[in-house]
Amino acid sequence: MASAERLLKLTACPKCGSRKIAPARGFEAVAEPMSGGPHPPPIKVSIGQCEKCGAEFPTIESRKKYLLAPAAELEKVRKAMERLKSENEAMNFRMKEIVAREEELQSSIEKVRSEGEVKILERRYEVLTENVSYLRSEKERLERLASVLSLAAPLAPSSSNRYRTKT
16 A cells, blocks of 8 residues: 555646645556457556545556667567467477377277287186086086986995885
8 A cells, every 4th residue: 555655646636736645546447458469457546635625536556667679679579479489389289299199099008908808808708618618518427427326326235224215
């Protein structure tokens, strides 16, 4: 607030010419941007009140500051900006290429990963198929053995009559 009061004291009252001005209220005004350019910073405007006569009038607290430079230096800056803009465009193009290449590599990695998973699943299928065929042949062998044993069991003498039924 001290800087606002200091700036306001530099302004003179338009009615009486007094430099004793108290800030009454303030706001920010925004200027229109130049075509294609960035938005300029807002300008701080206060309504000052003269302590002597009581008149109210606008005062500008902050303004754009301009730097005066020789034409040759401005030309150097303009060329440097053009060079930097072209470098920026080239970097943006390279960045897009890098992003596209990264996406290609990610899809390749996913494809290789899925192909690897497919190969693992195919190998598991082969192992399971071998196990199933082994278990089927073992089942057939055990069924034949059970039928041979069931045919041979009545011929063999039994030591216990507990499970035999009388006919």
